[in-house]
Amino acid sequence: MSMFVIGYYAALITASCIAAYFQNRKAFMLLFSLTLVSFVLGIVGGVPALRGVTIFAGILALAAGTSYAFREFLIQVCSPAIAKELRTAPLTAAFGMFVIFTYAIAGIFAPWIAPFDQSEVIASAFEPPNEDMLLGADQLGRDMFSRIIFGARNSVGLALVATVLAFVIGALAGLYSAVKGGWLDQLSGRVADVIMSVPSLIFALLILSIFGTNLWVIVVVVAIIYSPRVFRLTRAVAGNVVVMDYVEAARLRGEGDWHLIRKEILPNSTAPLIAEFGLEFCFVFLLIAGLSFLGLGIQPPTADWGSMVRENATLISFGDITPLIPAAAIALLTVAVNFVVDWMLFRSSGLKEQ
Amino acid sequence: MSKYHNKSVLLEIRDLKIDGYADETWVPIIKGVDLTLRRGEVLGLIGESGAGKSTIGAAAMGYARDGTRISEGSIEFDGMELTTATSAEKRALRGSRIAYVAQSxxxxxxxxxxxxxxxxxxxxxxxxxxxxxxxxxxxxxxxxxxxxxxxxxxxxxxxxxxxxxxxxxxxxxxxxxxxxLIIFDEPTxxxxxxxxxxxxxxxxxxxxxxxxAAIYITHDLAVVAQMADTIKVLLKGEEVEHASTEKMLDAPEEDYTKSLWAVRSFKRPQKSRPEDDSRPVISVQGVDAAYTGGAKVLDDISFEIYPGMTVAVVGESGSGKSTAARVITGLLPPMSGEVLCRGEALPPRYQDRTRDQLRQAQMIYQMADTALNPKSRISDIIGRPAQFYSGLKGQGLKQRVDELLDLIELDPAKFYNRFPPELSGGQKQRIGIARALAAEPEFIICDEVTSALDQLVAEGILKLLDRLQQELGLAYMFITHDLATVRSIADEVVVMQNGKVVEQGAKEEMFTPPHxxxxxxxxxxxxxxxxxxxxxxxxxxxxxxxxxxxxx
CATH class of the missing domain: 3.40.50.300 (P-loop containing nucleotide triphosphate hydrolases)
Known part of the structure; x- marks a missing residue:
């Protein structure tokens, strides 16, 4: 038996004993059941399986540690009011914030971080990783790592702009419908129904093949596809606020609609809207990645994660994981955003106030 | 108590302490309450909101609500200790041996x-x-x-x-x-x-x-006097006094209990209509109104409100009191009839009224929680009408807000920058009054302003309204179903039933038969x-x- 295996079991059993001694029931159950599972795993899979478990646990611990440190960092940096909220954030949310923060840095400082330009051909096609190229080269011999970094800027940036636009359109329409009611409400409601009744991907493909794959066309089309969802949510949330006495008081004071929306209704419906923003951002991001994958999104040679998956898809048949890297980047961001959104949803659901 | 002395003890609570979770720490809500209930006995629990009445009621079933925990003490129901009982055991009791009647x-x-x-x-x-x-x-x-x-x-x-x-x-x-055992939690x-x-x-x-046996929880003393054999008075999670109903009513010992008893004593002299031919501030004339597609809610309503007078509009829920207020404010345009302000007809819809007409009639709402925007600072809530109607800015506006806060007896330095959720119910209601005053109106509609408040707090609000009326010469339309309030503050009374005015006149006349x-x-x-x-x-x-x- 190798030293590794002996050390592995010794560490697990010691940790279980310590947890039991300090009466930490959850930690003990986790550690000890892991020990028991490891017996079976060690017999079936041998040393590599145990090594896999160790690496997985290590990564998990590293992520947890990073999240914890990052949360403490944010608490120190932010103003007292925000810091108080941040203290309630679970580690998953801190992890999400950390990932988003990393992506933002990558996107903003892409030209400085990336060693090569996104369209610069520096090697032969599909060259494996070496000390110049962290992740190897793509089908035209461009540096994969640089393209991932630039992709953060292009894909995320585009998704962000489209989501913000969808929110501006949807939220404004929703708020006005809630305040005005009557035919305006009916009209915007039916328009939203019509847009929602067309499958989003087909609608996007249709419009893009008519107007061509211009960046702005993509932004506007995606914004229009997603604004009805925002509209419906905003209308529902604002509908609950509009009936409040303070809105009636403001109306009787003679305030205009814009004041009602800005001062009375919007501040009281931001929480669900922010949570929805995170969710919608994921959907928009995936839609744009999907469009790029189909060749109707961001056009080459601009780096984009969706199209990068498609361009390198042939490598899959050779058992290479290169095309999965941009896909993983998409997945990680989606998961991260959802972690943060979950936390915000939990807060806005009012459970905290009780 | 003597009536039940020979009966066996059904529920015995000893030194009960309950904590609530707030701001990430546990704070005590109930600070050591004892309670003994014999078979067939009815115990009245009274106190202000936040005194822990309902929490004790729930604890008598061995139940701690979300965000609370029973930290100490024992609850013994018919020989069974509920604090240590498993949830299955407690579940078997609830519904079959202990029942609960909720407020709504x-x-x-x-x-x-x-x-x-x-x-x-x-x-x-x-x-x-x-x-x-x-x-x-x-x-x-x-x-x-x-x-x-x-x-x-x-x-x-x-x-x-x-x-x-x-x-x-x-x-x-x-x-x-x-x-x-039945627990009645404010059933009426x-x-x-x-x-x-x-x-x-x-x-x-x-x-x-x-x-x-029953535990009857309420904040209304007169109600508990009808129901209970013994009464326990609670204040901020502690017992103030416990005695039989007769003794408690005749000779309360503690000061707090006496102050509860004295609440209904506030009364101010009745004023009569001005002798000279001054016109009424608001005059409602032959108003019919209905909500879209519904039956008539108001049927030929007429009444007048003179400057500096308080007119109470009373009636059951559904009698059209609040609808009348909506017609006056212009939220619900009447089908026929009109509302005159100082002899001038007001446009039926509030959208068509001028800023000055809107300023004349302000409203104070029943639920202070929903009447104040929780995301606005107090300074904005009060300052906005002053800014909107009088065009005050900067230092002048700040001064006006301070003045208004002084007027409602709240310290400007403490409240200027706070948000409504940080205030108590009575303080919120005062802010609501200040917002109405900021418009410098002549006429204020008070829609059940005291019914959501505890009696002591409500009395404070009534006294404040009375003082403001004397200082500023305001006219009030006081919508209420509580005749005790009418007795203390009104000058004239309008009685409504099923959308009709049944009777109206000066208060003294209304309270003396024949009715x-x-x-x-x-x-x-x-x-x-x-x-x-x-x-x-x-x-x-x-x-x-x-x-x-x-x-x-």
Whole structure:
């Protein structure tokens, strides 16, 4: 038996004993059941399986540690009011914030971080990783790592702009419908129904093949596809606020609609809207990645994660994981955003106030 | 207490301490309360909101609400310790041996099922009765609770019966397993005075008939005086005083109890209409109104409000009091008739009124929680009308807000930058008053401003309103169903029923007989502090027709 295996079991059993001694029931159950599972795993899979478990646990611990440190960092940096909220954030949310923060840095400082330009051909096609190229080269011999970094800027940036636009359109329409009611409400409601009744991907493909794959066309089309969802949510949330006495008081004071929306209704419906923003951002991001994958999104040679998956898809048949890297980047961001959104949803659901 | 002395102890709570979770720490809510309840005894728990009445009521079932925990003490129900009992054991008690009647029956019944199905749920679950048996028993209970058509009413859905009937059906449901203990958590607070009586009478009879012990939680002293054998007064999680009802009413010992008793004593002299030919601030003339597509809610309403006077508009819920206010403010344009302000006709829709016309009539709302924007600072809430109507800015605006805060007796330095959720109910209501004053109106509509407040706080608000009226010469339209409030503050009274004005006139006249029969019903339904009041009243009215009288 190798030293590794002996050390592995010794560490697990010691940790279980310590947890039991300090009466930490959850930690003990986790550690000890892991020990028991490891017996079976060690017999079936041998040393590599145990090594896999160790690496997985290590990564998990590293992520947890990073999240914890990052949360403490944010608490120190932010103003007292925000810091108080941040203290309630679970580690998953801190992890999400950390990932988003990393992506933002990558996107903003892409030209400085990336060693090569996104369209610069520096090697032969599909060259494996070496000390110049962290992740190897793509089908035209461009540096994969640089393209991932630039992709953060292009894909995320585009998704962000489209989501913000969808929110501006949807939220404004929703708020006005809630305040005005009557035919305006009916009209915007039916328009939203019509847009929602067309499958989003087909609608996007249709419009893009008519107007061509211009960046702005993509932004506007995606914004229009997603604004009805925002509209419906905003209308529902604002509908609950509009009936409040303070809105009636403001109306009787003679305030205009814009004041009602800005001062009375919007501040009281931001929480669900922010949570929805995170969710919608994921959907928009995936839609744009999907469009790029189909060749109707961001056009080459601009780096984009969706199209990068498609361009390198042939490598899959050779058992290479290169095309999965941009896909993983998409997945990680989606998961991260959802972690943060979950936390915000939990807060806005009012459970905290009780 | 003596009546029950020889009976066995049913519930014994010793040194109960309950913590609540707030701002990430546990703070004590109940700080050591003792309680002994014998079989058949009715204990009244009274105190302000936040005194921990309901928390103790829930604890008597061994239940700690979300965000609270029982930290110390023992709760012994019929020899069984509830603080250490498993949840399965406690579950077996609830519904069968301990029952609970909640404040809002409308919110507590499941709207998707018929009353009788919900009623028979517990007996069926505990295998006490077969379904048919349980249904027959339900009908018998309905009859005893004097519900109309006892054989048929159970097959209706909750929305098909009135609020008072629903509350009685809920009492019947609590009785379905013949429990040893029932906890009534403010069962009549949400009801009108006239409906309250039928529920009170029903509860008292049924508790007597089945010799059930009960804990009756309320903040209304007059109600508890009718129901309870002994009364326990709570203040901020601690017991203030505990004595038998008679003793408590005649000779309260503690100062706090005395102050509770004295609340209804505030009364100010009645003013009469100005002698000179000054015009009324608001004059409602022959107004009919209906909500879209509905039946008429207001039918030929006319009344006048003169400067510096308080006109109380009273009536049951649904009588059109608040609708009248909506017509005056312009939220609901009338079908016919008009509203005059100082002799000038106001445009029916508020959108068509000028800023100055809007400024004239301000409103104070019942629920201060929903009347103030929780995301606005106090300075913005009060400052906005001042800025909007008078065009004040910067230093001038700040000064005006300080002035208004002084006027409502809140310290500007402390409250200027705070948000409504940080304030208590009474403070919020004061901010609501300040917002109305900021517009410098001549006329304020007070829509049930005190009914959501505790009695001591409510009295403070009434005194404040009275002082403001004297200083600023305001006219009030005071919408209320609480005749005690009317007695203390009104100059003139308008009695409404089913959208019609039944009677109107100066307060003194209204409170001296002869009355209109409806006014008489309203007046005689206000609970009094005499413990025999309910018994006497029921004898006068005759037991059988009280439900009738109330549901007219």
């Amino acid at each position: 029956a409308a919110a507590s019944f499941n709207p998707a099922h018929k009353l009788i199905d919900q009623h028979t749920e517990a007996p069926l679950h505990y295998r006490i009765k077969k379904r048919m048996e349980a249904q027959e028993d339900a009908m018998e209970l309905y009859e005893r609770l004097r519900l109309p058509n006892p054989t048929e009413i159970g097959f209706r859905y909750p929305h098909q019966v009135s609020g008072g009937q629903l509350q009685r059906a809920m009492t019947a449901m609590a009785m379905s397993c013949r429990p040893d 607070t949400a009801l009108d005075v006239t409906t309250q009586i039928e529920v009170l009478a029903a509860i008292r009879d049924i508790v007597d008939q089945f010799d059930t 209109h029969p409806y006014t008489d019903l309203l007046l005689s339904s206000v609970p009094e502090m005499d413990p025999n009041w309910l018994t006497t009243l029921l004898e006068e009215r005759g037991v059988d027709n009280i439900g009738e009288a109330a549901s007219v």
